[in-house]
Amino acid sequence: MTDPLKLASEFPSADYAGWRKLAEEALKGASFEKKLVTQTLDGFSIQPLYTKGDQDDATRLIHDVLCASVEPRETVTGWDIRQLHSHPDPVVSNATILDDLENGATSILLRLDASARKGREINSGEVGVDGIALHCLADFDCALKDVYTNLATIALDGGAAAIPAAAMLAARMVDEDGADEAAPAFNIDPIGTLACTGTLPCSAEDALQQTAEISAELIDLFPLGTAISVNGAPYYNAGASDGQELACLLASGVAYLRALTDTGMAVDQVAGAMAFNVAIGTDFFAGIAKLRALRLMWTRILAASGVEDASISINAVSAEMAMSKVDPWVNMLRTTVTSFAAGLGGANSVICLPYDHLIGLPDGFTRRIARNTQLILQEESNVHRVIDPAGGAWFIESMTRDLANAAWARFQSLEKTGGILFALTKGSLKKDIETVWHTREKRVANRRDPLTGVSEFPNIAEAKVTCDAPDLDAIQANGKARQTKYTKTVGSTLSSLMEAARNGATIGHMFTDLYGTSAAIIIPALTPHRLSEPFEVLRKRADSHKAKTGAFPQIFLANLGKVSQHTARAMFARNFFESCGIEALTNTGFADSASAATAFANAGTKIAVICGSDPQYGDMAADMAKALKDAGASRVYLAGHPGDAKAQYEAAGIDDFIYVGSDVPGICRTALDHLSGARGDK
DSSP states (O other), X not given: OOXXXXXXXXXXXOOHHHHXXXXXXXXXXXXXXXXXXXXXXXXXXEOSOOOGGGOOHHHHHHHHHHHHTSOTTHHHXXXXXXXXXXXXXXXXXXXXXXXXXHXXXXXXXXXXXXXXXXXXXXXXXXXXXTSBOOOSHHHHHHHTTTOOTTTSEEEEEOGGGHHHHHHHHHHHHTTSTTGGGOOOEEEEOHHHHHHHHSEESSOHHHHHHHHHHHHHHHHHHOTTSEEEEEEOHHHHTTTOXXXXXXXXXXXXXXXXXHHHHHTTOOHHHHHHTXXXXXXXXXXXXXXXXXXXXXXXXXXXXXXXXXXXXXXXXXXXXXXXXXXXXSSGGGHHHHHHHHHHHHHHHTOSEEEOOOTTTTTSBOOHHHHHHHHHHHHHHHHTTOGGGSSSTTTTOHHHHHHHHHHHHHHHHHHHHHHHTTOHHHHHHHSHHHHHHHHHHHHHHHHHHTTSSOOBTTTBSOOTTOXXXXXXXOOHHHHHHHHHHHOOOOOSOOOSSHHHHHHHHHTTOOHHHHHHHHHOSSOSEEOOOOOOOOTTHHHHHHHHHHHHHHHHHSSOOEEEEEEBSSHHHHHHHHHHHHHHHHTTTOEEEOOSOBSSHHHHHHHHHHHTOSXXXXXXXXXXXXXXXXXXXXXXXXXXXSEEEEESOOGGGHHHHHHTTOOEEEOTTOOHHHHHHHHHHHHHTOOSOO
């Protein structure tokens, strides 16, 4: 039957060679590789176009392997919408937990405060800092009041005190109705703790053995739960590439796999006791490929270990590295991308961080936005209705394969040199990650990787986001009042830890009896970073300047000619300097140097930026620079690449140039130093 609409039949067939020829003609001599091919941090390239010819036997198998590792029921229920809770007051946390669970969240993550995570008592100065003050069973009772723990997964972030915290939660849950149906995530992870904090309370070998023994007991009590978290977030948030994070996840997973099977647990039971925590950045397709590659590679490891029905539990979380403190509302876009990528990539649970996560404690509105981001993806977009929805896309299949190959090679290298713990303790892994971070930092600084609201389209007049400041003294006093005195020595088995918790033992007491009071391992921890860091440091300096003087540090835009002639570079210059908090004083343009110099003198600033077109620069730039210097400008910039005229412009008094590829924070730091008359971060 012929097509009456003739939608494609009258067009000649297309092939890659024909497309490539047209693309190179459009480039007009520019390099195809430099303009259209993207080089990733993991060493492989991303092509501008993929075809069926790019697929091989490996990519054709990816979708089948991933489908076999996913439970079909997940297409009905969707992934677990997990909300992070860290308000220091257990009573307030309980109210926010119930609000989340009643309005769409399906599980919660309880982050213990800094004091509890380090195994310290409630009289520590870090009570209520960066988490909930959960120190005894009564605190857990407050936080989880009226929560049906058999219906909603309760996950923990207990840091170095993960085992005492797990015992505390187990004691709280085990006698409840439906405990055999509960699926808690205890998230014991000494390897991740060592990477994140640089310390462990016991030797690495003892930590792994104890983790294995306690995990085996936890899984006996809660067969549907997970005991161990294999956490990749500390690596990614320190600047690691996707391939590096995946390699660290695999190496850590294998270390736990060996430790638990050494206790006598069956390998398939061990696999079910572990959950992987993956940080997802704002590279949408890379996020999808990362989760698919992890599922693919871990399935391969389990198959090699004798697991026939291989499965993997993945929790995906918005990467803190990708979020910003300035213009935090843009974080809503970023976390939407991370959550969408996580859903398409096959995550079993997803944490969408509130947009003000980096600033302070979220309120009801910011938690609702984070929660509803996922609800919309599920209920309106139906992202979860298809297993591996990205499967079959030639680009994503190729990216999954290439990323898996890169990560697998890094994983093998880690294993050959002694494993993940050896790489952490010797510092080689930290060094490798820092190398990648410096590359990221450079790409952000020259805006090759733009950050909306930070390095692009900044708004220095934005209203500041404020967050709740709880009364930590009152929270500490209430916590002390809930505690009862426990003087007995705590045993090292899960049952003895749970019994001690029921009788009033605190996390600090259990931690001290288990490990003592001194760290057994101290190494340089991975340094967490955020892409927006260098800009935020300068924005903070500019805000301090405004607080002292009533105005932001300012530069004057010496715009040449008509608006149509200077507007492109004037806008470029304004974005350039305001991304670092320096206000650009603009105008409609000047016909001659004298009028520009007069306006500059009246502006009351020290720095001017000449903005115009290349032909205008040839005619006016030198005279303009001289006039501005005569009018009192102590520093003059020119917006645009000087090319061969650099020496001529410098001789005329132009001090520096701003153009695409310039080091924005570096140039703005010099400008701020000049405007403040001081050096360094003020």
